[in-house]
Amino acid sequence: MATTSSGTAMVTLPTDEQILITREFDAPRHLVFEAWTTPELVKRWWNAKRGEMTVAEIDLRVGGKWRYAMVTEDGFEVAFHGEYREILPNERIVSTETYEGVPEGVSEEDATTVNTATFTEADGRTTVTILVQAPSKTSRDAIVESGMEAGLQDALDLLEEVAVSLR
């Protein structure tokens, strides 16, 4: 009953400019919301074990700013920031998200998405959906591509583990 749900995130592409991420958690939504919006807690999960989270600033009010930064194991900083546009405690957060590492020539606008996180509870479990609205298909595709690199990196890490275990 109290097992950790470890389901997988489901990602779909509803339109050319959107990404929809869905995942169910074995916890009531007020706890999911707490984990989502408390800096010390965000620092424990947002980095997904890919490095250390150095910054988690959250000014949770409409117009308030947020900024997350992590340093990957090879010393590379990855940072995002944005602004809260709508906050419905335990239900919904609408915020902007700007990736700080865009290549030269890409405008801030092109690197900014509007993300809507929704928390729905049923039988003590919470479904979280994140709808990422990108400014263009190119931008949306670039975001998905970034994940592809991460996926590839994981694969290489796994390969290394396997290789080491064979020594």
Place this chain on the structure above:
Amino acid sequence: MARAATTADAFNAVAEPRRRRILDVLAGGERPVNDLVRVLGLAQPQVSKHLRVLREVGAVEVREHGRQRLYRLNGEALKPIHDWVKGYERSWSERFDELDSVLEDLKQEEERDGDDE
């Protein structure tokens, strides 16, 4: 024709919202073109045009059944798209696995604090 080049891969084939809609409908099972016309609210020539593009990339297959032609989804052809999204999905899965353990701790804390609901 230049058009062929732009529609000859799965990514372009599903870039069109109505073609995605067709795939959604076919995901529910094999359908004759009339069904698609009705569900999509488009004229038959248009539906046929979209079906042709989807067939070119192998996303949709067709077979004769009596006087009808039945269309069905071929998921294998959409695999490149699936693979592409998979990496991104994996980043989030890993992130959420960590969130699971944070939530487990929060639940235990709440129990300890005597919240016996």
